Amino acid sequence: MKIGIIGLGQMGRPIALNLLKAEGDLLVVGRSGAVTTEFEQLGAAVSTDPAALAEVDAIFTCLPNGKVVGNLLFGEGNLTGLLRPGHIVVDLGTTGYLETLDIARRLTDQGVKFLDAPISGMASRAREGSLTLMCGGERDTFESMRGIFSSFASKMLYMGKVGNGQLTKLINQILFNVNAAALAEILPLSAKLELDPDLIGEVINSGTGRSFASEFFIPRILSDDFSQGYPMNAAYKDLVSCARIASEMCVPLPVTAAATASYQMTMLRGYGSGDKGSMVKAFEDLLCVQFRSAATASALDRTEEGVA
Structure with a gap:
């Protein structure tokens, strides 16, 4: 499974490093600079264009809030329009519950699978790969991602229907x-x-x-x-x-x-x-x-x- 991640901040960067170490094949999307250069030197594919995420099978977002996630998926770039049925989007950030339900509905209408999977733990635990992950969405989709989640989370909890991870x-x-x-x-x-x-x-x-x-x-x-x-x-x-x-x-x-x-x-x-x-x-x-x-x-x- 090809994986991509967007959002290389305090939590996203160490998560991406652990994904790269465990999976090897990783696309990193971010602004050009020291962080993207770091990933390029480590062997990751790097892009400054979010549309590149359409080429992977599973997209991880680790962004500041639901507004940013919504803009990525449905805004000017309309990444969702480039995704194919069966594509998986995993939101690792803290997004509002009602925003999460709206994102899930709109992605599902396009045949895209969605998991709200916020994480708990400081940056030190992200570096260690020992975060706690709380996931809402379809159980089969969660189980298909469990092995990948284990690269940065030591505790992975399936909480039930979409939105329950954020709650x-x-x-x-x-x-x-x-x-x-x-x-x-x-x-x-x-x-x-x-x-x-x-x-x-x-x-x-x-x-x-x-x-x-x-x-x-x-x-x-x-x-x-x-x-x-x-x-x-x-x-x-x-x-x-x-x-x-x-x-x-x-x-x-x-x-x-x-x-x-x-x-x-x-x-x-x-x-x-x-x-x-x-x-x-x-x-x-x-x-x-x-x-x-x-x-x-x-x-x-x-x-x-x-x-x-």
């Missing part, structure tokens, strides 16, 4: 967002109480307050590093999608709504280009404190003195 990813992401928002509130509180940030981090990550969010973000917050996770501006779509679904179903989500407010407050204060750990900055500003390790705080003080 499953959304549930997981919202829980992660709520955890990150809770950390953003409580860590500055501990600093306001003049508790040692390093020790607080140690207690949380060895106690009952521990979560994946705390294990990932606390060490990075302590070292003043807010660049390792997905940018908040790009990830905000998950909260929007959840609010839309909950509103249509008349489901109250008060904790999620509170986390969304923290998220919005952080972006409005100009921290949206950072990862979700950046939410701590909004509450640090409010309380006039910083939750940093002693060594990091000292280094920041010296930097500020030098600037002054």
Whole structure:
């Protein structure tokens, strides 16, 4: 089976590298530059024209949002018009549920098979090939792709009908967002109480307050590093999608709504280009404190003195 992938960002690039390593025959589509040159040197076929994807059997999209996916498939280039019946399109990105249903319907009308297969895990897990993949669509199509999925995912879950992959990813992401928002509130509180940030981090990550969010973000917050996770501006779509679904179903989500407010407050204060750990900055500003390790705080003080 010939495979193509479009979208070579934070997650797409390592996924493509693992696909190339496992499958050998890979078409990579992206803007010309260092990344496409890298794949060309590694032996992949490279194109800057999305229409080239019509020559492969299975297309992976790892794009920022559903609007971009829709534009690729049905927009100016109308890639769907070039696809043949039996062609497979796999959306690895985070696309809205309703957008996913529309994409699936339009592809199915053309005889093209579609899987919504969003992934969970940071870029490090993408590099390791140990992502979690949640898939919606026809089971036979999922099973036909399982071996290929295994090149970048160690856990592959068939969730049922089309759209269920995105809904499953959304549930997981919202829980992660709520955890990150809770950390953003409580860590500055501990600093306001003049508790040692390093020790607080140690207690949380060895106690009952521990979560994946705390294990990932606390060490990075302590070292003043807010660049390792997905940018908040790009990830905000998950909260929007959840609010839309909950509103249509008349489901109250008060904790999620509170986390969304923290998220919005952080972006409005100009921290949206950072990862979700950046939410701590909004509450640090409010309380006039910083939750940093002693060594990091000292280094920041010296930097500020030098600037002054």
